[in-house]
Amino acid sequence: MTEQENAIRAGAGSAGDGDGAAPRVRLRDRDAELRSVEAAVDRLCRGFAAGGTEIGDLLTFSGRPGIGKTSLLHEVRRLAKLREGATVLFARGGERQFKEPYHVLRQLLQPVLSDLRPEVFSQVMGTWEEVVGPAMGIKQPKAGARRLDPQGVRDGLDYVITQLAPRRAPMVMIVDDLHWADGESLSWLTKFAIRSSELPVLLVFAFREDENDWPTETQEPFRKDVLRLKGRKHELNRLTLSSVTDMIRAELGDKAEDAFCYEFWNVVNGNPFEANALLDQVRDQELEPVEENSRQLRELAVDATGMTLKSWLDRLGASTLRFAWACAMLGTDIRVDLATRISTQSTEGARDSIKQLRKQRVLTQTPNGNLEFVHPLIASSIYNTMPDATRLGMHGIAAAEIENAGLGLLAASRHLVETHSGEGDDRIVKKLRRAAVEHQLIGAPEAAQRCLHRALNEPPADEIKAEVLYELGCSALLTDPVATVNQLKLALDPDEVPLRPELRVDATFRLSEVLAHSGELGQAALVCQKEAQQTADPAGRQRLQAASFMWHAFRKSEEDGPGRSARLGEMCRNLGGRTAADRAVLAMRAWDLTLRGAPSAEALALADEVLDAGRLPKGLGWTDTTWGFELPSMLGLTYIYNDRIAQAERLAADAIIQFEIAGWSGAHRGFAYFLMGLARFRRGLLAEAEDFLRRAHRISERIGQRLPLAWDAIGVLVDTLIARGRVEEAWTLANDFGFHPPYHSTAMVLPDAASLYGKLLVAKEKYAGAAAALTEAGAQLEVRGWRNTVWAPWAGHLAIAIARDEPERARDYAERAVQDARNFGTASAIGSALRLQARIEDGQAAVELLEDAVTYLGQSPAGYEHAVALVDLGAALRRVGRLDDAQEYLYQGIELAQHCSAEGLVDRARRELANYGLRPNRLGLRDFRETIDTLSSAEWEVAKRAVQGVPPQRIADELGVPIGLVNRRLAAVYRKAGSGPDGLASALGLPPQQRDASGLEDLDD
Ligand SMILES: Nc1ncnc2c1ncn2[C@@H]1O[C@H](COP(=O)(O)OP(=O)(O)OP(=O)(O)O)[C@@H](O)[C@H]1O
Ligand SMILES: [Mg+2]
DSSP, rough: GGGGEEOOOTTTOOOSSSTTTOOEEESOOOOOHHHHHHHHHHHHHHHHTTTOOSSSSSEEESSSTTTSHHHHHHHHHHHHHHTTTEEEEEEEOOTTTTTTTTTTHHHHHHHHHHHHHHHHHHHGGGGGGGHHHHHTTHHHOOOTTOOOHHHHHHHHHHHHHHHHHHHHHHHEEEEEEEGGOHHHHHHHHHHHHHHHHGGTTEEEEEOOSSSGSOOOOOHHHHHHHHHHSSSSEOOOOOOHHHHEEEEEHHHHOOTTTHHHHHHHHHHTTOOOHHHHHHHHHHTTTOOOOSSSGGGGGGHHHHHHHHHHHHHHHHHOOOOHHHHHHHHHOOOSSOOHHHHHTTOOOOOHHHHHHHHHHHHHHTTEOOSSSSSEEHHHHHHHHHHHHHHHHHHHHHHHHHHHHHHHOOHHHHHHHHHTTTOOOOOHHHHHHHHHHHHHHHHTTOOOOHHHHHHHHHHHOOOOOOOHHHHHHHHHHHHTTTHHHHHHHHHHHHHHHSSSSSHHHHHHHHHHHHHHHHHHTTOHHHHHHHHHHHHHHHOSSSSHHHHHHHHHHHHHHHHSSTTTTHHHHHHHHHHHHHSOOOOOOHHHHHHHHHHHHHHTTHHHHHHHHHHHHHHHHBBBBOOOOOOOTTTTHHHHHHHHHHHHHOOHHHHHHHHHHHHHHHHHHHTTTTTHHHHHHHHHHHHHHTTTTTTHHHHHHHHHHHHHHHOOOHHHHHHHHOOOOOOHHHHOHHHHHHHHHHHHHHHHTSSSSSSOSSHHHHHHHHHHHHEEETTTHHHHHHHHHHHHHHHHOOOOOOOOOHHHHHHHHHHHOHHHHHHHHHHHHHHHHHOOOOOHHHHHHHHHHTTTTOHHHHHHHHHHHHHHHHTTOHHHHHHHHHHHHHHHHHHTTOOOHHHHHHHHHHHHHHTOOOHHHHHHHHHHHHHTTEEEEEEEEHHHHHHHHHHHHHHHHHHHHHHHHHOOHHHHHHHHHHHHHHHHHHHHHHHHHOOOOHHHHHHTTOOOOOOOOHHHHHOOO
């Protein structure tokens, strides 16, 4: 493109959707940038036409105010719109709107999302509709909805854009004035920009890079993120002398002297906005463009761009200026009726003001009939000349008028927080509190907090103050633990007017929750205990007592474990009914019994009483805030350790979905992944376990460093890697993370960290270290009265670690573990303990123990443990010379280990076979019976007919099912039988094909 051709609409560069409104202006000195734009759009469209999907790109334009960024973006829009099928999305930040949550993203996405057909809309939204919908303002929050976690909104947006982009590709997303984008939008956009290349999206940003041009310090981290972005970056330079000279001569004629033009260029420093402003002045003042006059330019420039209150007053007059202030208050896309009412002018007066403001090139009209400042620099200048009192007052009027106009409290609250405080106006406090609630429902806790802080400054009536503090504390629950703790402590301050009793209980519980999540479990328990003593209401007291039990249970160590357990048992026996609170106590007790290794049936009976037909009861759901997610977690853990893994997996799957729907993407979802990972690990699905655990760990890292959740995830991940035979990787992971004593300083790691660590050392054959770690673990658990050998298999592994040096002691430990496991009574616990005991025995003794272990584990869901026992048994049989039996168990072990993705175990079994002259793989066809067993009855029906040579279509007709289904079943039959049609009969042990009975008779003859 040549410069002559690039006459574009740059003029009122900022006009919102004002593509049609702005005059065409020639864009000078921007050839390189324009080529870059054209090339980027071209690459995107060609790439997409060629079937590409990961073809995204990022273009940024930065530079000083007025340098021409918006003008270039208009060119991007124009070029992109010329492309057939392209979707062009546009949004911009507003200096007055950077505190409006999702202001930019709503502009960007609302139009395209609301344009989708209903079925496409549901596909694009997936499970995120209740999260992204309210945040993007295209859906009311569901009745009874709770606060949204902003991280959940971001995750939802990731999903939505991934779905949307390919459907609307090629897609160009343009954001102007990114420096004024709201924090909620920025935090998603900056992350999306990093991975935009994975989608068919060209992302284009324009922003001022100087920190003074970013609105507050809180945006500083975003500024840094934006500056760090990698892409095609263009920093716009000032215009050249010759371009500015051209601009001057185009306006004032060729008579403009070189010296004048040179001084002009110097004064405006090549800035096109300032050049235009100064040209206006020169024209208004009828200044001759000759050398002698060039000295006056500097003064004129100050007038042109450095407008003061006085200069605006002189230029516009008081009432017109007041109208302009009202407009500045509203930001971008200004509704005339609102501006009129905020300026307290009559309709006629407003009409005159608008006329005057358009004439003075302050305002312009957009195609939708709204108003717009011709340039954001002018809007800033007008707003900044407002005297403080006027500004505070006008924000108050704006808030009221916006509400009256039916635009809602969310929109009004931006003005409410800017109003004058100190009046003690109850209505304002009420409104701000309501606005805070609404902000939480769209995933904007920071905006909610601004409202509540402002409410506190009002100030609220004494009896309300603690309540506002409580709400403030709750608003930061998902995002800012430190703030939450402080505010809730203030809300509970004994020297202030006290909080209503029911709120006191809740505030205490919340405080304890946040303390617990930050690892302060002892504190958490104490806070509840103390408050419980002062709580008169029995239900409230029970809740706090139960909570204190719960936090103690999650502590790394406690002074009086057995005592607490006894008290919990007592509480359990005295329960009056089956309310949610009662069931909460039952769940706690079930978990307590599990940890203690009490007979499994007892714990399971209690856990089953908590559930309603296998599901969590009302009031104890994953997202219920009365009890928090710890409670269902304890239930899930109980099922995992009591061999009811399928039930635990149902709960964990529910958790993942519930948290997704509620948009709780932080620790909550991370924990749900952990729980699922642990369940999968226990079941022996190691590859899946690894995947879930890694996800849990990633989420945890995103929230903070080495949180309890990370310990949990790493611990089980290490265990999983050992099981998969990747001991070195497990060792490195543990070391990199620092998974070793003294472990997490306050919180218990799930499952027992010391046992896991000892197990790792045994796997590394570091027996002395293992012995020390496991002995210590045993002592600690003993004090606590916890004897669950699956949760903490320290004794069995300790036996292995010391077997060589202290065989007697080793036997004692192994025996003790078996005893404890028998006492607990689950098949997996007994089987695993026996298997460990066999490791320190030899000969026939080992064989017998392992035969028992295999029998037990064969009846448990612990697939991997079963596989290990089979291989161990095979090896033990080989050692006593029973090679045939050895071979059989090793084959079984290999098959199961393969199913578990326990590659290391498969290798070990194969080596065992190969080293002793046995075949490392089963020979020939599998046993007919076994193959037949794996066929479903439907597959079997199809197979029998296929063997008879019945063609698929006829099989379909005979069975009355679609042909597609027959083909699918046939494929399964061939796969399972290990044969195509020809050998199928013999693979299934059926008589060979008898296509035609009469033919056979002929042969017989
Ligand atoms: N390359 C150019 N040649 C001539 N005039 C230009 C050029 N770029 C911009 N202008 C004019 O300069 C004025 C300011 O440009 P623009 O609004 O694009 O600046 P900006 O960088 O977006 O400023 P801000 O940071 O304040 O948003 C506009 O009126 C536009 O017409
Ligand atoms: Mg701009």
